[in-house]
Each structure stands twice: as C-alpha cells, then as structure tokens.
Amino acid sequence: MAARPLVNVWSVSDAKTVAQVPLPHVYNAPIRPDVVNFVHDQISKNSRQAYAVNTKAGMQHSAESWGTGRAVARIPRVAGGGTSRSGQAAFGNMCRSGRMFAPTKVWRRWHRKVNVNQRRYAIVSAIAASGVPSLVQARGHRVEALSEVPFVVSNEFEAIKTKNQEGYCCPRHAS
Numbered sequence: 649m650a651a652r653p654l655v656n657v658w659s660v661s662d663a664k665t666v667a668q669v670p671l672p673h674v675y676n677a678p679i680r681p682d683v684v685n686f687v688h689d690q691i692s693k694n695s696r697q698a699y700a701v702n703t704k705a706g707m708q709h710s711a712e713s714w715g716t717g718r719a720v721a722r723i724p725r726v727a728g729g730g731t732s733r734s735g736q737a738a739f740g741n742m743c744r745s746g747r748m749f750a751p752t753k754v755w756r757r758w759h760r761k762v763n764v765n766q767r768r769y770a771i772v773s774a775i776a777a778s779g780v781p782s783l784v785q786a787r788g789h790r791v792e793a794l795s796e797v798p799f800v801v802s803n804e805f806e807a808i809k810t811k812n813q814e815g816y817c818c819p820r821h822a823s
Contacts, residue, residue, distance in 0.1 A: 652671060653670060653671060654668040654669065654670060654671065655668065655669055655670075655671050655796065655798060655800050656668055656795070656796065656800065657669055657800045657801070657802050658799070658800065658801050658802065659802055659804065660801060660802060660804040660805050660808070661804065666802050667802075669800065671779075671798075674772055674775050674776060675775065675776050675779040675798070676776065677772045677773060677775070677776040678773065678776070679773055679776050679777045679780070679783070680769070680770075680773045681773075681777070683766065683769055683770050683773055684770045684773050684774050684777075686766075686770075687762055687766055687767055687769075687770035688770070690760040690762045691760070691762055691767070693758065693759060693760050694759045694760065696758045696759070697758075698754040698756070698758055699752065699754070700751070700752040700753050700754045701747075701748060701751050701752055703751070705747055705748075705751070706738075706739065706745060706746045706747025706748065707739060707747055709724075709726050709738040709739065709745075710726070710727045710728070711724035711725055711726045711727065711737075711738035711739055712724055712725070712727060713725070721737070723737040723738075723739070723740050723743065724737070724738050724739045724740075725737055725738065726738050778797075778798065779797060779798050780797070781794075781797045784797055
C-alpha cells in the first residue's frame with residue numbers, strides 16, 4: 649500500500665513537477681493477489697469457444713463382440729472378410745480407429761459467473777498493487793528510471809497525436 653498522501657504531477661515538455669495532487673484512496677486498498685488471480689482466471693474462461701469431437705467418431709463400424717470361447721478379448725470386432733480390417737477390434741478407446749474415452753461434449757460448462765463485488769474488489773486490489781514499485785518490478789516492468797510510482801503526467805500528454813519520437817520520449821523526460 650502506498651503510504652504517501654501526495655503525488656507529483658510531471659510536465660510533458662520538461663522534467664519539472666507542475667503540481668501535487670492527493671493520492672486516490674484506491675491506492676490504500678488491501679492488496680489481495682489471491683482474489684485478483686481467482687477473478688482473472690474465472691473471467692478469462694468467458695472467451696472460450698465450445699469444442700467437441702463428432703458424436704459418431706470411432707463408432708461407425710459394423711462391429712460385434714465374438715463372445716467368449718475364441719481365446720481373444722471380448723472387445724467388438726469388425727465384421728466381414730476379404731480385408732485386413734475384418735476381425736480387428738473396434739469401438740474401444742484402446743483400439744485403432746476407436747472412439748476416445750469420454751468423448752468431449754459441447755454442453756460442458758465453459759463460462760463462469762463472478763460476483764460483481766468480487767470483480768470490483770479484484771480491480772481495486774490490482775490498482776493498489778500498481779502503486780507499489782517492488783510489485784510492479786516483480787511483474788517485469790522496468791520502472792527504476794521513474795522517480796515515483798504511480799507516475800502522474802499533466803494533461804498536456806493527451807495533446808500529443810503522433811507516434812513518433814516525441815511521444816515515445818515523453819515519460820523519459822520527466823524521470
């Protein structure tokens with residue numbers, strides 16, 4: 649949790665502070681990575697698309713078990729003669745060209761509901777974590793050049809319309 653009450657607002661054009669604003673209360677919220685991970689995991693499942701194997705796959709043979717007494721397994725076997733396929737085992741998940749074990753179905757529960765309060769709590773917790781430099785660096789972001797986190801830039805930044813070196817270097821000037 650960020651403990652300081654004020655945050656500097658940096659100018660875009662030069663490396664000077666323009667003003668100081670109070671740190672929003674959201675940065676003082678408790679940081680709960682377990683809640684953030686759970687909510688993200690559940691919500692990320694909502695973009696999945698259903699998949700399944702064909703319901704007839706591996707079951708399109710005229711196979712029947714030979715029964716007992718022939719010194720072979722009781723798995724169904726393909727009927728007929730005159731081809732190498734006749735007499736071969738069929739249908740089972742251990743058989744060549746057989747169906748899979750527990751064929752996948754489209755009516756699996758693909759999406760998850762997450763309570764609104766849990767979602768809000770996770771968002772607040774994630775925002776609060778973004779105000780702790782050590783946690784931000786642990787995620788792989790390079791913020792050691794910044795003088796403070798959260799790094800607040802003045803409204804002049806929105807006037808930059810280009811994607812050139814000027815827009816790219818703005819945060820570097822202020823650090």
